[in-house]
Amino acid sequence: MTEAVRQPPRRRLALWAGWLLAMAAVTIVLRVTREAADLSHVELVYLLLVLGASATGGGAIGVVMAAASVACIDFFFQEPFDLISVDKRVDMLVLVTFLLTAMVATALLTRARRQAAEARRSAADARRFADEAARAEAAAEASRLKELTLAAMSHDLRTPLTSISAHAQALAAAGDPAGVTIAEQAALLSRLVEDALGFVETDIGTQARDVEVNTADDVIGALVRQTRPLLEGKHLVVDIGSADQPLLGRFDFVQTLRILTNLVENALRYTAAGGSADVAVAAVGGWLQFTVADRGPGIAPSEAEAVFTPFYRGGSRPAGRSGLGLAVARRLATVQGGTLTHASRPGGGTVFTLRLPPAGGTE
Amino acid sequence: MSYAESILVIEDDERIREIVVSALRDVARVVRGVATASDALASIRAEPPGLVVLDLGLPDADGGDTCRRIRELSGAPIVVLSARHQEAEKVALLNAGADDYVAKPFSLPEFVARVLAQLRRANMYGSGRPERLALGDLVIDLDRRTAARAGEPIRLTPVEWNLLRVLAAQPGRTFTHQQLFHAAWGKTYGDAQQHLRVHITHLRRKIERNPADPELIVTEPGVGYRCEAPPTGGHVSDP
The missing domain is CATH 3.30.565.10 (Histidine kinase-like ATPase, C-terminal domain)
Structure with missing residues (x-):
């Protein structure tokens, strides 16, 4: 059983021991009061035990508990009492019904437990994927932000440079020596800006693009x-x-x-x-x-x-x-x-x- | 001497607009300057210009959209100015209908030369499809599909011929790799697009005086190619 395997061994052992002890306790109590109890009441109590065991411990413990219940019912609560015998005036129908009910209930519970576990797992997966997606998006967002900042910076630096060098070139063309100097210096500044922007850009883009x-x-x-x-x-x-x-x-x-x-x-x-x-x-x-x-x-x-x-x-x-x-x-x-x-x-x-x-x- | 009736300059930075407008005064009879895309579109509807200079950092509209909307209204050459030097952006703008792209900060003489190249081409088209194109001493005969340099015939492969024909027919226009590929091959052949650059190199080795310093077919890095030589013997000349 996959569920039982997934539980830690100590917890599994505790469950088996707990339910088997519970069954022993119940059997003792019922045995003391068996003259007053009806067989159908006894079976109901055992059925409850089987269901409880299946619900918490899985299919294996459910099957074992069902088999043990049948044995107990046969031995202690069917006349002649305290005797295993195929010759008992056995209410076969009651026993078979009990066994089937226990088995079907165990199967249903086991499946329900498996589905619940799967649902929990998918929920965890979905959460993990959502986390990863969120992290990837945050990284993309950060890189987009850097690129936007770079684009804005380059625009803000190049626009005044355009204005300065265009005016200086116009002055230089008109024969103003100061225009020549300004144009040269603006060209130098432009190259420095391109260097700096290029440096920042290579810092952002760590891959060859084309x-x-x-x-x-x-x-x-x-x-x-x-x-x-x-x-x-x-x-x-x-x-x-x-x-x-x-x-x-x-x-x-x-x-x-x-x-x-x-x-x-x-x-x-x-x-x-x-x-x-x-x-x-x-x-x-x-x-x-x-x-x-x-x-x-x-x-x-x-x-x-x-x-x-x-x-x-x-x-x-x-x-x-x-x-x-x-x-x-x-x-x-x-x-x-x-x-x-x-x-x-x-x-x-x-x-x-x-x-x-x-x-x-x-x- | 003016080459165009009117030029429209769309630039939101007043100082740059002024200098661009005044630099183009010798080029066109009327140079109008506007600061927004909506004013530009209104101006183009009212009085179609012979050429448009478009700055990309407009406050009221995306550059690519503006380019497309101008293209819907007018067939005039569009020269884009931009302070953002992203190759992908240049490619997108050229694919959206722009004819050339000048990066800020630009050299004024180079900018004016690029505008003049566009006007020459527009004038060339005005007089119908020419039979022959002349690039320096290279003569391209469009009807006979031949090329010759100083009278000496040049043997070209069909792909090289197509590339030369497309580029030389529109000197000054920057073609993206994709546009050139479609023009030269007609459709996409997958990986063949990668070999565009190899064909251009072979073509240059046949037609350029110095293939290491090409003058006729100029590379626009990361964007495409442009034919740059002025056609000789035309009816316009440099001022």
Whole structure:
């Protein structure tokens, strides 16, 4: 019986002992008064005991109690008394009726108990599911709230910047030198805001969003276009390889473009006027590997990992930057299952290497 | 010199509206500025503009809805301005009928150039479907389905031809990946949509002077592609 199994053993033992003792007590009492009692009264009392046992202890105890009751009734309360005998003037009909009633009642009670237990279990499951759903919804709500805050923040920061830079550009176009300065500073501020917003965004979104089949050509072309305003008399030398077939990868285009833009911006910062930053792409062991190299002072071994921490400012860094570019780049690379590392460049300078996982999948 | 009879600027921030309106004064004979979507719709009904500049942060209506409602009233090019740089939002707006999207804070010359590109295209359409399109020294013959650079024929696959034809027919319009895919393939072939970018890359290697620095087909990251070269020999030129 499944119900009996589910009860703790000590409690089960106590139930069996309790009901069997009760039956013994009842039998003694009835035995003392048997001359005054009618057989049908005796049977009713036993029936009550069987029902009680089934209701609290389950089917097994009910069956045993019913069998014991039949034995007791036969032995003590059917003439000739105190004798087990098939020759008794037995009221067979009464005994069979008793047994059937006890069995049917036991079966019904057992089923009712099982259904009640199932109902309790489903109620518990429903509560657990409701709890889980509520927790998931709370998490989604928190993330939605963060995104809304970010969207509002970006709107509130970009709107005045739009106004400032548009007016400054108009002044600059009219030949006002102050307009030129304001426009330059507004552009710098815009880049800092984008850095900061990008950093917060990577904090919220911990996954690559649109990983699709992309070509290295395409992301490099967008990179060249996007970094053109940053050149200021410096050059970006790009090598997309000489293969007939474009290099393919499965990566998030926007995130990868942001990584490369940050790396190029960083490289240009350490490039003298007239000098160049070099970007190249190659397939290395199935991975797509982008390199961005500069001829700057290089990165001291003691700073190797520190340059990737947010707001880190090395001693040799020019002022006026957020210190977030490389931190964002590292995060976006990791999120796509890729790596971002750097090494000394032969002949002086630094090479940053972005590796993105093999295309695989649909190719 | 003006390229359009009138332009409508919908922008709730007064300072930005002023600067946008004044930047476009050389472009159109009349530039009107309104602050709300309802004023904009009323203005479009009263006097249909040749181009609409729509800011997305309007106080009285959702940007996508406004875009759709303008599209119902007018076929004029819509250039969207937005301070929220979500690629999904850009895609939704372009799919809702916008022609181009400029992120705030924008560079004024670039913004004006994007508006001019839209007006050129609108003018191009005004004179009927052209037989030939010229992008720099690239000539596309729509009737013969051929392309040539400086007289040298370029061999294109059917998919590359379709992509070039669709993009070049509407220079300045930013097509979403989905729009380009439907235009070039006609219907959805499941995974094939992923290879749109590969076909664009092959096309660029055939038509661009420097595929690493494309000038004719420009990538709008996370959104789609745009043909950017001004058609030469047309009846409009840059100021």
